[in-house]
Amino acid sequence: MAAELTAAQAALAQVxxxxxxxxxxxxxxGSGITRTFGGLKAVDVEHxxxxxxxxxxxxxxxxxxxxxxxxxxxxxxxxxxxQWSFNGNALQSVSAYKVARLGMVRTFQLTKVLxxxxxxxxxxLGATGQKGEKFWLAPFKWLWKGQEDEITSRADDLLARFxxxxxxxxxxxxxxxxxxxxxxMARALMVDPELIMLDEPMAGVNPALKQSLLGxxxxxxxxxRTVLFVEHDxxxxxHISDWVIVMAQGQIVAEGTPQSVMADQRVIDAYLGAHxxxxxxxxxxxxxxxxxxxEIKEEQA
Amino acid sequence: xxxxxxxxxxLQQALGPTAIVYVLAAIGINVHFGYTxxxxxxQSGFMAVGAYGLAVTVVILDGSFWLGVAVSFxxxxxxxxxxxxxTLRLRADYLAIVTIATSExxxxxxxxxxxxxxxxxSNGLTGYSKVYKDLNPYSDGIDLGFISYRRDDLWxxxxxxxLVAICCLVVWALMRSPWGRVLRSxxxxxxxxxxxxxxxxxxxxxxxILGGMIGGLAGLFFALKQASVVPTxxxxxxTFLAYTALLVGGxxxxxGPVVGGVILWFLLSGLGATFGQMTSGPDPILPTWLxxxxxxxxxxxxxxxxxxxxxxxxxxxxxxxxxxxxxxxGR
Numbered sequence: 001m002a003a004e005l006t007a008a009q010a011a012l013a014q015v016x017x018x019x020x021x022x023x024x025x026x027x028x029x030g031s032g033i034t035r036t037f038g039g040l041k042a043v044d045v046e047h048x049x050x051x052x053x054x055x056x057x058x059x060x061x062x063x064x065x066x067x068x069x070x071x072x073x074x075x076x077x078x079x080x081x082x083q084w085s086f087n088g089n090a091l092q093s094v095s096a097y098k099v100a101r102l103g104m105v106r107t108f109q110l111t112k113v114l115x116x117x118x119x120x121x122x123x124x125l126g127a128t129g130q131k132g133e134k135f136w137l138a139p140f141k142w143l144w145k146g147q148e149d150e151i152t153s154r155a156d157d158l159l160a161r162f163x164x165x166x167x168x169x170x171x172x173x174x175x176x177x178x179x180x181x182x183x184x185m186a187r188a189l190m191v192d193p194e195l196i197m198l199d200e201p202m203a204g205v206n207p208a209l210k211q212s213l214l215g216x217x218x219x220x221x222x223x224x225r226t227v228l229f230v231e232h233d234x235x236x237x238x239h240i241s242d243w244v245i246v247m248a249q250g251q252i253v254a255e256g257t258p259q260s261v262m263a264d265q266r267v268i269d270a271y272l273g274a275h276x277x278x279x280x281x282x283x284x285x286x287x288x289x290x291x292x293x294x295e296i297k298e299e300q301a
Numbered sequence: 302x303x304x305x306x307x308x309x310x311x312l313q314q315a316l317g318p319t320a321i322v323y324v325l326a327a328i329g330i331n332v333h334f335g336y337t338x339x340x341x342x343x344q345s346g347f348m349a350v351g352a353y354g355l356a357v358t359v360v361i362l363d364g365s366f367w368l369g370v371a372v373s374f375x376x377x378x379x380x381x382x383x384x385x386x387x388t389l390r391l392r393a394d395y396l397a398i399v400t401i402a403t404s405e406x407x408x409x410x411x412x413x414x415x416x417x418x419x420x421x422x423s424n425g426l427t428g429y430s431k432v433y434k435d436l437n438p439y440s441d442g443i444d445l446g447f448i449s450y451r452r453d454d455l456w457x458x459x460x461x462x463x464l465v466a467i468c469c470l471v472v473w474a475l476m477r478s479p480w481g482r483v484l485r486s487x488x489x490x491x492x493x494x495x496x497x498x499x500x501x502x503x504x505x506x507x508x509x510i511l512g513g514m515i516g517g518l519a520g521l522f523f524a525l526k527q528a529s530v531v532p533t534x535x536x537x538x539x540t541f542l543a544y545t546a547l548l549v550g551g552x553x554x555x556x557g558p559v560v561g562g563v564i565l566w567f568l569l570s571g572l573g574a575t576f577g578q579m580t581s582g583p584d585p586i587l588p589t590w591l592x593x594x595x596x597x598x599x600x601x602x603x604x605x606x607x608x609x610x611x612x613x614x615x616x617x618x619x620x621x622x623x624x625x626x627x628x629x630x631g632r
Contacts, residue, residue: 074496076492076495076496095495095500096492096495096496097495097497097498097499097500097501098498100495100496100497100498101498105496105497105498106496107496108492108493108496112490112492112493112496113490113493114485114486114489114490114493114494115489116485116488116489117482117485117486117489121482124479124482125479125482125483125486125494125497125499126497128497128498130479131479132478132479132480133478133479133480133482133483133499134480135475135480135507138474138475138478138479138480138481139471139474139475139478140474141474141477141478144478144479148479187497188496188497190497191497191498
């Protein structure tokens with residue numbers, strides 16, 4: 001890890017560790033975001049801020065609403081209420097493709113590579129503002145040839161960086177799970193996003209590849225991008241994140257640096273249950289009996 | 302059995318005007334289904350509005366022939382927009398349901414008694430193709446020794462295959478471009494394309510319009526070569542035979558629908574002629590308790606269906622398809 005902290009990282013030292021804490025330079029600010037599925041409140045976030053230029057991890061037990069929050073922020077799902085902004089642009093009911101064009105690009109928990117396109121074609125698709133993607137210009141190759149070559153060389157650079165250059169002409173569907181994760185990340189970079197949101201980048205990736213993935217995520221921050229990722233892999237969270245936001249049952253329960261969060265009682269409670277270290281044998285049996293009897297009476301009444 | 306005669310009939314039909322109608326329809330479906338993954342089961346509807354656009358303009362409204370041609374294209378465009386607006390934001394199967402229902406509704410409206418004054422009822426409309434026939438530069442038919450076409454059909458196949466060539470050229474030029482890449486990506490995974498900042502809805506609409514207008518062109522050509530539009534011609538069989546042609550040739554290949562359409566009609570008419578010969582005459586080859594001459598023309602569809610099943614089992618990608626692309630589907 002870099003010995004010197006960037007200004008953005010250093011600034012986090014002053015931030016309070018309460019849920020929804022204010023950041024000195026937030027890139028994303030959201031408040032009152034709720035989403036219910038039937039009777040279940042999947043997301044109920046009072047306030048959230050993501051600091052610019054650092055790696056923020058979003059953790060929490062299964063069903064905590066992390067991916068749903070991702071979908072809401074990126075326009076892939078509509079919330080029941082709430083407002084949020086990216087770089088000061090309000091994003092309520094802005095469609096997903098416009099969110100991506102603003103510079104906020106996400107990947108998916110279940111990788112979405114375009115199986116029947118080659119790896120290089122997958123990459124080329126990521127580039128924005130392509131002239132050849134306009135219907136009226138598309139048939140005339142000389143109009144978009146130059147831009148296409150530019151895009152291809154940028155794609156080749158990224159493929160080399162992610163060690164996928166040997167797979168350039170293979171169908172993306174023939175890649176392994178880990179390679180697909182790499183391709184998805186590389187493809188998202190073709191959009192040149194300011195904020196890249198990775199949904200479980202480590203899931204199903206072998207340990208050797210994990211190390212290089214960690215390096216790639218860090219290099220994203222080092223080139224000035226903001227990274228927000230959802231992850232279950234605590235090693236990754238501890239190693240590379242500058243800030244951790246913990247969700248449980250749709251709410252943000254804690255925030256802080258990785259060290260402080262791992263020690264936070266609220267986080268342990270969220271993961272293991274609030275009574276996880278209560279010794280059941282020490283409970284007063286008489287009191288328990290009385291409690292049960294009271295309950296039965298209540299039901300009978 | 303006269304094998305030469307069978308081969309002659311089959312070849313004549315495979316290159317003839319009817320095959321061209323199916324080839325054009327299949328090129329449109331290829332843009333929808335092959336490249337973009339849009340399940341349009343109502344290609345016959347696009348063809349019907351293309352055919353009726355011309356016929357109604359010329360016969361009922363007394364407009365000029367070229368105005369009728371323009372109306373055909375506008376009608377197909379309008380149908381694509383009307384079908385696409387409500388359904389393209391939804392899951393793929395909704396488009397399939399809506400297109401097949403719309404094409405059937407159109408056929409029933411065109412053939413209805415109530416609308417007889419506008420669409421000619423179940424007898425359809427005739428008498429709009431004089432300009433087209435007068436354009437015929439040929440003074441005589443053509444005899445290539447083995448196959449021959451009459452003067453009218455020679456003009457039909459000249460126009461028809463030219464239209465096929467133009468459509469193929471347009472599809473080829475579009476699909477090699479980044480625009481085509483976006484369509485193929487949408488076929489694979491819409492959300493991935495959306496996450497990269499592409500307006501998926503707009504691209505699907507463009508594809509639906511392009512394929513629908515090629516379908517309208519197929520209907521227009523159908524109306525011209527037939528010199529009459531009859532509502533029952535535009536039933537769902539038309540759509541599904543065009544799909545068959547596409548799958549035989551190979552989807553998402555420029556020449557797939559062309560080769561598929563030719564092969565399909567070669568098979569259909571070759572088998573028809575074979576069974577026809579085997580059941581005709583005072584002493585038919587096949588005993589009459591097995592098959593009589595009225596059953597022979599239906600049997601060709603049964604045998605063609607069998608051949609298609611074998612093709613799908615042993616070469617699921619069609620004739621031009623890429624085996625590698627198919628293998629990935631087993632994920």
